[in-house]
Amino acid sequence: xxLDPERYAKMTREALPHSPVLKDCLWAFFVGGTIxxxxxxxxxxxxxxxxxxxxxxxxxxxxxxxxxLVTLPGWYQKLGAKVGAGTLVPITGFANSVVSxxxxxxxxxxxxxxxxxxxxxxxxVIAYGTLASWxxxxxxxxxxxx
Amino acid sequence: xxxxxxxxxxxxxxxIIHTWASxxxxxxxxxxxxxxxxxxxxxxxxxxxxxxxxESILQQKCVEHCLKKASLDPxxxxxxxxxxxxxxxxxSNYTMRAVGAPYxxxxxxxxxxxxxxxxxxxxxxxxxxxxxxxxxxxxFCAAERQFRTxxxxxxxxxxxxxxxxxxxGACLLSPGGKGVAVHSVxxxxxxxxxxxxxxxxxxxxxxxxxxxxxxxxDDTGTVPADYDAVFTGDLGQVGxxxxxxxxxxxxxxxxxxxxCGCLLYDVGNQHVQAGGSGAGCSAAxxxxxxxxxxxxxxxxxxxxxxxxxxxxxxxxxxGESIPGIAHAVELRAQEG
Numbered sequence: 001x002x003l004d005p006e007r008y009a010k011m012t013r014e015a016l017p018h019s020p021v022l023k024d025c026l027w028a029f030f031v032g033g034t035i036x037x038x039x040x041x042x043x044x045x046x047x048x049x050x051x052x053x054x055x056x057x058x059x060x061x062x063x064x065x066x067x068x069l070v071t072l073p074g075w076y077q078k079l080g081a082k083v084g085a086g087t088l089v090p091i092t093g094f095a096n097s098v099v100s101x102x103x104x105x106x107x108x109x110x111x112x113x114x115x116x117x118x119x120x121x122x123x124x125v126i127a128y129g130t131l132a133s134w135x136x137x138x139x140x141x142x143x144x145x146x
Numbered sequence: 147x148x149x150x151x152x153x154x155x156x157x158x159x160x161x162i163i164h165t166w167a168s169x170x171x172x173x174x175x176x177x178x179x180x181x182x183x184x185x186x187x188x189x190x191x192x193x194x195x196x197x198x199x200x201e202s203i204l205q206q207k208c209v210e211h212c213l214k215k216a217s218l219d220p221x222x223x224x225x226x227x228x229x230x231x232x233x234x235x236x237x238s239n240y241t242m243r244a245v246g247a248p249y250x251x252x253x254x255x256x257x258x259x260x261x262x263x264x265x266x267x268x269x270x271x272x273x274x275x276x277x278x279x280x281x282x283x284x285x286f287c288a289a290e291r292q293f294r295t296x297x298x299x300x301x302x303x304x305x306x307x308x309x310x311x312x313x314x315g316a317c318l319l320s321p322g323g324k325g326v327a328v329h330s331v332x333x334x335x336x337x338x339x340x341x342x343x344x345x346x347x348x349x350x351x352x353x354x355x356x357x358x359x360x361x362x363x364d365d366t367g368t369v370p371a372d373y374d375a376v377f378t379g380d381l382g383q384v385g386x387x388x389x390x391x392x393x394x395x396x397x398x399x400x401x402x403x404x405x406c407g408c409l410l411y412d413v414g415n416q417h418v419q420a421g422g423s424g425a426g427c428s429a430a431x432x433x434x435x436x437x438x439x440x441x442x443x444x445x446x447x448x449x450x451x452x453x454x455x456x457x458x459x460x461x462x463x464x465g466e467s468i469p470g471i472a473h474a475v476e477l478r479a480q481e482g
Contacts, residue, residue, distance in 0.1 A: 001356055002395050005340035012341065012349045015388050017305040017420070024302075071298050080300020081417075087300045096300050104296035107196045121299060 024084055031079070031086035039063055039090070060091055067092035071099040097121035148271060153358075154365035156330040160478070161270035161278075163263075163317045164325035167212035168433035169204050171286070171312025173418070177411045182434035184211050190287065190312050198232055201285035201312075202240040205230065208314035209241055209281050216277075216318050223247035224275030227262040229254060231284050231310070231425055233292065233458075238281070247279070256351075256380050257334070257454030258282040259315055259429035260473035264331035267475070270319045271328075283314035284424030293344070293459055306346040308382045309418035311410055315429025317437075324480065326440045329447075332362040332474040336456065340467045344457070347468070348385020348407075348420055351453040354470035355381060356392050358451060362474045363398065370400050374445040377436060379428035379452035379472070380407035382421030406431035406452075428452040440479045448477045 042062050046055035070076045076096045080087040087093050101120045105113035119126060148158045169185040170177075180186065185207055192203040205228075213220060226245070229252035230237040242249040254261035262280030270278045289310040290297055319328070337357050341350040355378050363369060370376050370393075381389055386405045393400045406428040407421030432450060439445045453472040462468070 001337075001353065001360065001392075003339065003353060003356070003392060008339040008341075008353070011388065011391065012346070015349070015384055015391075016346075017384065019305055071300075074298055076300045077298045078300075081302055084302035088302075093300065096298070100296040100298035100300075103298050104291055121295065 027083040028086035031083040032089055035063070035087070035090045035092055063091050064095040067095035068099045071096050072103070076100075094122055094125065152365035153335070153361045154330050154332040155264075155268060156366065157267070157271045157328065159271065159321065160327035160329045161267045161319050161321055162323045162325040162327055162480075163319050163437060163477075164323045165212055165216035165318040166433040166437050167208050167215055167316050168430045169208035169211070169283075169314045170430055171204070173286070173309070173416060174311060174313050174410060174430065177416060179410055179431065179434045182438065183430070184208070184215075184433075187312075190285070197285060197287035197291060198236060199240075201230065201232065201237040201283055201288045204285065204312065205237050205281065205283035205314040206241040206244055208283065209245060209279070209316045212279070212281075212316040212318055218277060218318070220245045220247050223277050223279050225250060225266075225269060226279040226281065227252055227265045227269075228279070228281040229258040229262065229425070230282055231255060231289050231292070237283055237285070237288070241281075254425075254452070254471060254473070255454030255456055256284070256423055256425050256427065257452040257471050257473050258425040259432060260379070260450060260452035260475050263317060263319075263328065263475045264333060264473050266317070266319045267328040267331050270321050273321060276320055278319045279316060280319065281314065281316035282425040282429045284310050284312070284426035286310045286312045286424070289424060303419055304345045305419050306343070306348070306384050307419040308347055308380060308407060308421055308423035309411065310424035311422045311427040311430060313410070313424070313426030313430035315426065315433040317433065326437050327478045327480055328475055329478050330362075330366055330476040332358055332365065334358040334472040334474070335361075336469045336471050338467050338469040342465070342467050344462050344468070346384060347380070347423060347455045348382040349388055350455050350468035351470035351472065352381055352385045352388045352392065354472040355385075355389055355451055355453050356396065358472040358474050359393065359398070359449075360396060362449065362476070366476070370398055370402060373402060373447050373449045376400060376403045376449045377428070377431070377451060378403065378405050379454070380421065380423035381405050381453060382407045382419075382423065383413060384420045409435060425452075425454075436477070440477055443479050446479050450475045450477055
């Protein structure tokens with residue numbers, strides 16, 4: 001065959017259909033922005049009842065709850081397929097990754113399925129998020145000593 | 147006398163595919179080949195709560211329908227060649243648990259239909275069985291959860307990605323009789339051109355298709371124009387474009403090429419990105435589109451390839467490239 005891996009890599013790159021980047025960005029921006037706007041509306045509403053700090057925590061909890069709710073009938077997946085980063089980046093995306101895994105692995109049992117694999121997507125975020133906060137803790141401690 | 151020429155077995159007395167059946171899911175029931183399916187399951191769960199079980203039911207119904215069309219009992223099957231995309235080919239194992247006939251399980255990823263047909267044809271032509279079954283299936287949901295992400299996860303698919311067909315196909319072969327003749331079969335060699343992108347399977351499998359096509363044309367002394375159509379399994383739009391370019395570079399004009407992944411769905415409107423894929427994709431197109439046209443004489447000679455990507459989720463995550471394979475079956479309408 002008149003082909004080698006280097007030539008094929010070039011040939012494949014040239015043949016790649018391009019994602020409609022501008023359109024994707026606009027969708028992500030407006031839908032992601034709408035989710036954030038919803039978050040702000042929720043925060044202002046909670047602030048009518050509680051102080052600022054508690055209202056912030058309640059806003060995160062509300063968004064996570066709403067995301068879990070719309071994940072159940074498959075709506076979050078449909079929206080995510082359209083808007084990409086728009087639903088992935090906000091806290092709702094994190095909730096979706098946990099709930100979708102929980103639904104998915106229920107068939108393998110509550111312990112070996114849901115329990116063991118619920119963080120199959122969110123796990124790296126938790127693991128490296130914890131590591132990053134640990135590293136930052138040391139940096140913070142050193143800065144305090146200087 | 148049956149001869150072995152290069153990688154190709156050319157049958158002296160071609161075995162006959164006398165009966166076939168196909169089953170499809172929801173998206174397939176909305177696609178351009180919907181009317182040609184024997185069975186359609188608009189509820190892709192097939193009445194169960196587990197996707198793996200759903201695939202097995204889809205496949206089992208397809209096999210049972212094929213036997214019913216041929217008026218055969220499972221006991222009359224001398225050997226069944228079958229496989230699917232699930233780890234350890236469990237969909238097929240559970241199908242054969244219910245059917246009960248002698249069974250040889252295959253894993254050829256999306257090349258399983260052609261692989262099964264090649265082996266079944268050899269087995270029938272050699273006189274080792276009067277009724278030999280070849281079948282396969284794939285299920286979008288079972289494949290997604292095994293190879294990619296949870297179904298309800300809101301991720302975006304790149305334009306090179308392909309949609310695993312929820313479909314099954316089954317063919318019954320005999321050493322003689324009426325139907326579509328298998329004139330020759332070419333067993334493929336594994337080809338790996340260092341493609342690592344799991345979302346571009348068409349590109350990963352294309353070199354395997356070129357390799358098998360060239361071996362077949364060399365071994366049989368034919369060119370693409372000798373066939374009414376040359377089918378590939380599931381290269382999709384991206385892989386098909388690459389195939390045309392590479393075959394031209396090798397000196398073959400594939401003007402009559404069609405890809406099953408681009409036929410099973412309305413690629414522009416059914417949100418399948420570059421097209422369909424999965425073992426059931428080429429199996430369904432074979433049984434709904436190719437065999438009926440050969441049986442009624444609209445086509446005389448067709449070359450049918452199924453292409454498979456042979457990685458696992460583990461080897462992919464370990465950074466291995468994706469090896470591909472393709473097997474070819476030369477099908478002819480019976481004369482007279």
